[in-house]
Amino acid sequence: MPNNSSATVTHRTMPLDARRAVRGGIFGNYVDQFDIFLPVIALAPAAAHLFGPENLASNAGLIFVATLLGRPLGAAIFGPIADRIGRAATTQVALIGIAVTTLLIALVPGHTVLGSGTLLTVVALRFVGGIFLGGEYTSAIPLAMEWSLPKRRGLVSGLIMWMSPWANASIAGLVFVLLSVLNTEQYNAWGWRTPFLLGALLAFGMLAYYRSRVADSPIWKQSAKRTNPLKDVFIGEHRRALWQVFLLMSGLWLFTYMAIPTLTSELALDGRLDAKAISFILMCATAASAVFMAACGHLSTFTGRRRFFIGFGLLGAILAPLAFLGVFSAGSTSGVVVLVVALQIVTVSGYGPVGAYLVERFPAAVRSSGYGVGYSLSIVLPALYPYYLPPLQDLLGRHEAVAMLLVLAGVLVAAGGLSGPETNRSRTLL
Incomplete structure (x- = not known):
């Protein structure tokens, strides 16, 4: 499905170098997201064997925080x-780091060999791998956007962003197959390593592709290079753009954490659905959100990115809490499916135009710095929800607290869009 879509976007509408860069951005983001989701999904069934049976939840948290x-x-x-030496070369370095750290995790001995050293090794490798992951999308996505035609930039953004749910679904499907054909001992011993080996191979494959096929854009080559682009973004002339993007992206990340991991845990605690039913429901919602994500990216070309985010944020602030609360009052499984699908559509689909919008907010000389920091730094506060959500739930109620945070997320997205200018979506990037 992604193959056909990317071919539709690029066929006979872009020069060869542009098509290669766009495909690299789309499938490179798949590799990036595949690696991000690996520990969450693939390590969970083998966590007790790898890290010991004590404090499994906190151990998993350490890996996530790293x-x-x-x-x-x-x-x-x-x-x-x-920004200084080129996006193509930087992407290659980042892919090497992703491939090597992922491969090393696949080779880590279990708890019976290293004891607590297994956990410490995985945490260290995930921290280093996280650095390279941050570098990959910081360079590859702006590169793809710079090569994209203005009229296609929103759609290309949507197709890049939709790789996140597809990567999530791919790992879940692979782990499901492995657990179906292997017994517990086999999965604990080597089965969990298979997804990590595949992740490393995917990263090495994308590295070969970038080395042989992808070049830096004329936009970057012609731009005046800055001595310290990070300083220009944080405290220089582009600081307002950074903090406006930070506000908008914080809302989107808060949407994500409430609509995916929090919803999943609440469904499990609710007790009306078994694990298989929950997995099926989330699979349906993931597929729907992926399609709508691509559609939202393209839609923003016609509405304007600013107007899109204002409208999406306000719509999400109203519909997302209603859908979430409706999930737990629905009288049938089919009703739950419909409401979970609706929840993900009005929350995570908003990522569709992000790739295009963020590169349009920063000029070529500081584009990767602005894109990467704005996208990544905004993850932190929403991701700390395990610390502030429980007190809110004690105060407001389990589901009501989540609904309130969904309202807040929508308000942040709308405010982020409102506080920024309409970007130039009809001309080539500068």
């Missing part, structure tokens, strides 16, 4: 490098 901290740092490191 990646979380690595990504903004990677954006801050690689963004200025991409």
Whole structure:
């Protein structure tokens, strides 16, 4: 499905170098997202064997936090490098780091060999891997956007962003197959390593593609290089753009954490559905959100990015909490499916235009720095929801607290769109 869509976008509408860069951005983001979701999905069934049966939840949290901290740092490191020496070369370095760290995790001995050293090794590798992950999308996505035709930039953005749900679904499907054909001992011993080996191979494959096929855009080549693009973004002339993007992206990330992991845990606690039913429902919602994500990216070309985010944020602030609360009052499984699908459509589909909007907010000289930091730094506060959601639930109620945060997320997205200018979506990037 993604193959056909990307071919439709690029066939006979762009020069060869542009088509290659766009395909690299689309499938490179798949590799990036595949690696991000690996520990969450593939390690969970083998966690007790790998890390020991004690404190499994906190151990999983450490791995998540390590990646979380690595990504903004990677954006801050690689963004200025991409702005100064080129996006194609920076992407290649980042892909090498992703491939090697993912491969090393596949080779880590279990708890019976290293004891607590297994957890420490995985955490360290995920932190380093997070740095390279932050570098990959900081360089590859702006590169793809710079090569894109203005009239196709929104759609290309949507197709890049929709790779996140497809990567999530791919890993879930692979782990499901492995658990179906292997017994517990086999999965604990080597089955969980298979997705990591595949992730490393995918990264090496994209590295070969970028080395042989993808070149820097004329837009970057012709831009005046800045001595310290990160400084220009944080405290220089582009600081207002950064913090406006930070506001908007914080809303989108808050939407994500409430509509996916929080919803999943609440469905499990609700007890009306078994694990298989929940997996099926989330699979349907993921597929729907992917399609709508691509559509939203293209829609923003006609509405304007600013107007899109204002409208999407306001719509999400109204519909997302209603859909979430409706999930837990629905009288049938089919009703739950419809409401979960609706929830994901009015929350995570908003990522569709992000790739186009963020590159349009920053000029070529600081584009990777602005894109990477704005996208990555905004992850942190929403991702800390395990610390502030429980007190809110004690105060407001389990489901009501989540509904309130969904309202807040929509308001942040709308405010972020409102506080920024309408970007130039009809002309070539500068």
